[in-house]
Amino acid sequence: MTEYEAVIGLECHVELSTATKMFCGCRNEFGAPPNTNVCPVCLGHPGSLPVPNREAIRRIITIGLALGSEIAPHSLFHRKNYFYPDMPKNYQISQYDLPICVGGHLDVEVPNGQGSRVGITRVHMEEDTGKTTHGSPSGRIHDADAALVDFNRAGVPLVECVSEPDIRSPEEAGAYLRELRATLESLDVSDVRMEEGSLRCDANVSMRPVGDTELGTKVEIKNMNSMRSLERALAYEISRQTKALETGEPIVQETRHWNEDAGATATMRSKEEAFDYRYFPEPDIPAIEPSAEWIEELRAALPELPRARRERYVAEHGLKDEVVRVLVADRTASGLFEQTASLGADPAAAANWITQDLAGLANKHGAEAAARVTPRHLVDLLALLGDDAISGAGAKQALEDVVETGDDIGAIVERRGLRQVSDSGELGAIVDGVLAEHDDASRKFRDGNESVIGFLVGQVMKASGGSANPKLAQELLRDRLQG
């Protein structure tokens, strides 16, 4: 039987987090009350004109440089014409045959797999649309009696990054998107939040017999709103197309919609229904011609990119690959790590605490609360642990307390009584008391049943109100029982 391989290309849309919109002075912010960040330009009022935002151009050039694109010395905006109620001008200002960034690549690492290089076709600049809500008791479109449009998002700078069809699996697609997100995050150009729509992704998927070089019929998939749904949708689509090929059903060139609840894709529009966008050069905006000096200035100012950072963490701190991958995928985490390590904390311990315990707390309490944890907190916490002044369990409690209150570690340890009794005199008195009380247990130990030591340590912990250093308690017990 023929074996098929998937050929996948991704088109990612990234909203830039500039202070103002792409072509007007309106504020660019998520979550403002509807239609409060609008003006004649982004509402498409008659006679208004778009003026490109220089900061947005700077950011897309930076993105292109990070992806190894050629920055075009001459690029044009085009109008993409189609009617949609939430698009104020009924055309989108976008780019067509002369994008700002041409070519490039992104090196990605598939978990438990090998690295691969995904080509970038182009990165271009455009504007976002408004948002339509269909007002009806059921919230469903077909019995809606009103369509409400919020134009706050209209005109927000949007970067489209188109990959080559170099991706072969859902996991690789996920790795690509994660790497792209980490790269954009390191450039500080976008919030890259899929759940808020500041990072969106469509996929083109086709199948072909392994070994073939010709491309099969391509299907576009839309509406994948998270990393997970991207991978799920691709897995579904690959299996759907493979089954079709195996049963001799034709693959239709079309756009399909991913339904998260149903876990399936469904036809949205066929090739025949595809729009003719009637692209033509935007006459209201002169060509974008960044100077070579400016481009070089931006190249020189590029920050350390995720790949370089991962390599450095391994080389400098000897961290493990999995830890590094998790750490570098999140800019907040890697920033916290860097500062904690630079204050003298053990890098491996810091990395573990950040990627495991703190990540868990961020899930439980939210990222905002987790952001209360400062490098100083971690340094203090690791120092106390190193000195055995607190237990591992105590440290976990202390960290959760920081997330909840933001208090100093010292204050928390005092307030919660987490400091371990590590003074052999003080603890010795408690140990003596426990041994006196549990005569049989002592006897059993002396008779060779060493496992009873766990019970005795537990009793010491109980008697000390949990503050005893268990290691020291065991040592003292053994000393007395064997001595």
Added chain:
Amino acid sequence: MTELCDLTGDELSTKLRAGEITAVALAESALARREAVDDRVGAFLTPTPEVALERAAELDTYLATGAPQTGVAGIPLALKDVLTTKGIRTTCGSKILETYVPPYDATAWTRLSGAGSVLIGKTNCDEFAMGSSNENSAYGPVHNPWDLDTVPGGSSGGSAAAVAAGMAVWALGTDTGGSVRQPASLTGVVGLKPTYGRISRYGLIAFASSLDTVGTFTRSVRDAATLLGVMAGKDRRDATSLDADVPDFTRGLDDGAAGLRVGVLAEAFGEGVEPDVATSVRAGVDRLASLGAEVGEATLPHAEYALSAYYLIAPSEASSNLARYDGVRYGLRVDGDDSIEMMFRTRGAGFGPEVKRRIMLGTYALSAGYYEAYYGQAQKVRTLILQDYAAAFERFDVLVSPTSPSTAFPIGAKADDPMAMYLNDIFTIPANLGGVPAISVPCGLDGAGLPIGLQLTAKALDESTMFRAAAALESDLDLELRPPLLAAA
């Protein structure tokens, strides 16, 4: 009888400065003229008498302090109804914007207003500036004050007629393919289309963005120079506005034509040009020669393709520019079962036939598979015309042609023949494609007593030389141009 409203802006500014007249008296004079004649002319869609009188009174108070005064302060101005005015209805001569009140002022008007200009009203025009006779207005035609049975030209017919009949001392229009110069020619006034980008397009409701310019109607070349000086210059709200020095355009107006190199466009005197027009324009050229200009024969070899190129580029851009009128955010809304049907119905009811024709033309020209053959080819013609101008301006300072092949024609005469109508702009369109400045100056009357215009074109940003040639001709001809409508009054 000549009244205040019949004088030039320059004459009136001098009188205001000297305290001989007040801005209120001047505004009242223009308002009275409108009351007297506009029921027959139809130049205004939205007169603004209260706004004008209030503003004039403020200016009188200000002028009485002896404070410095601009050349436009206190002088009544009419605006073509495609230029946005904050709080004042702006219709584009279309049903689709019948109720539209813009939330902002066009930059051209902002600058004039800031210099003390007095807005007297918004003028009639062809719908979305598409037309050459003003018959395409949804609010009825404009009648030419020289002969009420004829058209005033278009698309800025209302502004032209208002200035010709003294209802405004001067007015703004817009010129995409001749929409200022052709009506100026047909109504016996001076019509200026500056270099593309000289005046901000912000607030000029777009017809064809790469061709649209704000232009002026005045009773003298000097007045055109004055208005241009106030409006010209980079505007941060229009990325295509030019960041070029703005000279004092009124300087050198009296330097005469001696030594100017004048190129006569031979091809502009051929078939289709009315004999009286050709004769009058040639006589104008002879006058320039007699004033010491060096006259030679010039050519724009690709100008014969200009009309075809224009009728691909302009409708293409228009089809996109006019897509925003969908009933969602402003203007007319005709309800439908869903938003798409609402949009279809709104556009079906809101646009007139010529606008629909051009939207269809443009949509077709931009369609997949046709783009290269139509829009792409037209852009190549445009490049060739730019090269033609570059070559011509190596030899000449200004080029001369008739503004329009004919004088004013009867209302209805060409209404059913779009091709005949489009040919009105055959001499004006090349300047829009080339982005160069051009001006129409009256050069005589035809056998029927209707005005004829002579067009002068100069290289980009060289309005000063063009004004100098135009002023020399104007001063030498010294025409007394008063429409019969006013003589009878």
